[in-house]
Amino acid sequence: MSRKADIDNAAINALLHRVFGASVPLSYQRTPDGVSTQVYRIWRGSEVFYLRIAEEADENLETEAELHRRLRSLGVKVADIVHVEPFNADIVRSTMITTEIPGVSAAEIADPARAASIVEQAGADLAVINQIPADGFGFVRRRNHRWPLQAEYPQYENFLVSYLPHPWPGPLAFLFNQADLTIIEDLIEHERTRLLTSAVLSHGDFDLTPIFCAGDRYTGLIDFGEIRGTEPLFDLGHFHLHDQESSPATLLPALLRGYSGIQTLPADHLEDIRRSAILLGLRQLCRWLGPPRHYPLDNPAVTHRARRIDELIAQH
Incomplete structure (x- = not known):
């Protein structure tokens, strides 16, 4: 299976600016291990976040966001949800941003x-x-x-x-x-x-x-x-x-x-x-x-x- 192409930088920048604002400089880079799923590591000052893009246009990452929230309520150690949207018009897919699981x-x-x-x-x-x-x-x-x-x-x-x-x-x-x-x-x-x-x-x-x-x-x-x-x-x-x-x-x-x-x-x-x-x-x-x-x-x-x-x- 070939690695999916990177997401357009302008679309990512627009999403991150909307979620995080412009007060703290941001940088990001695609992780090396995502093949079918495009995942980006985001640096905002000393904080690290992850942006995940749905594999298909009709997939809704609100499904996983709901799972993360319920698992956290049960005490399971998973990332917190920062932002999720069922469809991003610029990226043409659902997107989700989470906190980092360190280590x-x-x-x-x-x-x-x-x-x-x-x-x-x-x-x-x-x-x-x-x-x-x-x-x-x-x-x-x-x-x-x-x-x-x-x-x-x-x-x-x-x-x-x-x-x-x-x-x-x-x-x-x-x-x-x-x-x-x-x-x-x-x-x-x-x-x-x-x-x-x-x-x-x-x-x-x-x-x-x-x-x-x-x-x-x-x-x-x-x-x-x-x-x-x-x-x-x-x-x-x-x-x-x-x-x-x-x-x-x-x-x-x-x-x-x-x-x-x-x-x-x-x-x-x-x-x-x-x-x-x-x-x-x-x-x-x-x-x-x-x-x-x-x-x-x-x-x-x-x-x-x-x-x-x-x-x-x-x-x-």
């Missing part, structure tokens, strides 16, 4: 013990997020800011098999042996029997990257661009899928310590988390292989994800 990403921490301490603290906030109900499964719709947040699928099974190839197994036959495909099929059938009728809100992209810290202090969570309605352990499964990608240590146990202090986990939660990780990885893999991306089978992201799914299957 650096936990993905930059080299010391495993320090990383574990930060992740454990973040686990408590994640547990609060995962107690919030969502209306439906899949990616949250950003057409309005109704509450509970509305997701794309009314039924769990639609979300469960979203992006999977039809007919089965399609290109997956070139990435997994028959024994692994049989295990995957059994996992899918197991999930079908759960008959989940209600969804919870998930961060949607929860690994070390959105966890921020300053020194040994956890400072908060960022990047709610992939919020979804899901089964209860989706975020834990996502973390497990990506565990050890940027840290040599396995940090899932630390996350679970913080999480379980807020929300009781089922007795068989480790198996449930592993299953969630496999099925999430599988859907992600199929999104890459299908339209519009059509990644080749030897794409490094594809082969890496297939190897990780193999590792998780072997833990059975």
Whole structure:
């Protein structure tokens, strides 16, 4: 996916002047990590803010602003909302400005013990997020800011098999042996029997990257661009899928310590988390292989994800 072009400077300047006034000089720069979403860091004297532009013209960032406000009222450490508008005529999309979550990403921490301490603290906030109900499964719709947040699928099974190839197994036959495909099929059938009728809100992209810290202090969570309605352990499964990608240590146990202090986990939660990780990885893999991306089978992201799914299957 190619990086979206920068927003016209005149449009940004007009927005910032309207929000902050002209009494204190402002400067801004696009962050290096935004690809599909354009994000700008703003400096106003000693203060730092962030401007986020909606990915599509019909998306309304009031959805995320409402989520931030509700999370803050529950004590979750997320950025405060400075300004949000459903549509900016100059930028031709919805815009949102937030305060800064100070520090650096936990993905930059080299010391495993320090990383574990930060992740454990973040686990408590994640547990609060995962107690919030969502209306439906899949990616949250950003057409309005109704509450509970509305997701794309009314039924769990639609979300469960979203992006999977039809007919089965399609290109997956070139990435997994028959024994692994049989295990995957059994996992899918197991999930079908759960008959989940209600969804919870998930961060949607929860690994070390959105966890921020300053020194040994956890400072908060960022990047709610992939919020979804899901089964209860989706975020834990996502973390497990990506565990050890940027840290040599396995940090899932630390996350679970913080999480379980807020929300009781089922007795068989480790198996449930592993299953969630496999099925999430599988859907992600199929999104890459299908339209519009059509990644080749030897794409490094594809082969890496297939190897990780193999590792998780072997833990059975």
